[in-house]
Amino acid sequence: MDLPDAIRKRLEDFSRNVLFDQSGTRTVARENDTFLPHDKRLLSSLHLQMSLYFNMWFFPLWWISEAVMLHLKYPALPDYYKFILVTVLILMTLIEAIRLFLGYSGNLQEQVPELAGFWLLSILLQFPLILFQLFNEAILIQPLERGVHIVLAIFILAQVCHTQGKESLSDVL
Incomplete structure (x- = not known):
């Protein structure tokens, strides 16, 4: 299943201008590499793929624990936080699936527009939402919630770093 052409074109333009170098891709071959020609471009990342795989298995655990904790603390929350937390749970579920x-498709098929969409969803939507749930003490954060939010935030941060071609979090920080 591919992205619609209009979305693909916009993501290609964004990724070419913002995320990657002027040619639109990251060069993996180094000067002393003999097994890859210097004009060969690779976008897939084993670290990113492993992180996505483990995130895919962790997310249902995160969702179940978040839903149970929300159910338990729901009566003690103010009405506006009840609405906000239910909305955040629904949004995060949809955003995480997309x-x-x-x-997966951007990394395995080496498609830059999908990776750009992945990066944008991670940085602009998912990371701020998980930080809201992690640091807003008014929502009565439980220890289980704090733990699973920290793990999900680490997954998101690591994936964003690997999308940018960084070897570790220390390269970004």
């Missing part, structure tokens, strides 16, 4: 799909 984000993981784009990450």
Whole structure:
């Protein structure tokens, strides 16, 4: 299943201008590499793929624990936080499904627009939402929630770093 042409074109333009170098891709071959020609471009990342795989298996655990904790603390929350937390849970579920799909297809098929969409969803939507749930003490954060939010935030941060071609988090920080 491919992205519609209009979305693909916009993501290609974004990724060419913002995420990657002027040619639109990252060069993996080094000067002393003899097994890859210097004009060969690769976009897939084993680290990103492993992180996506483990995230795919962790997300249902995160969702179940978040739903149970929301059910338990729901009566003690103010009405506006009840609405906000239910909305955030629904949004994060939809965004995470789309984000993981784009990450998988973009990384495995070496498609830059899908990786750009994955990166944008991660940075602009998913990371701020998980930080909201992690640091807003007014939503009565439980220890289980804090733990699973930290793990999901680490997954998202690691995936964003690997999408940018970084070897580790220390390269970004």
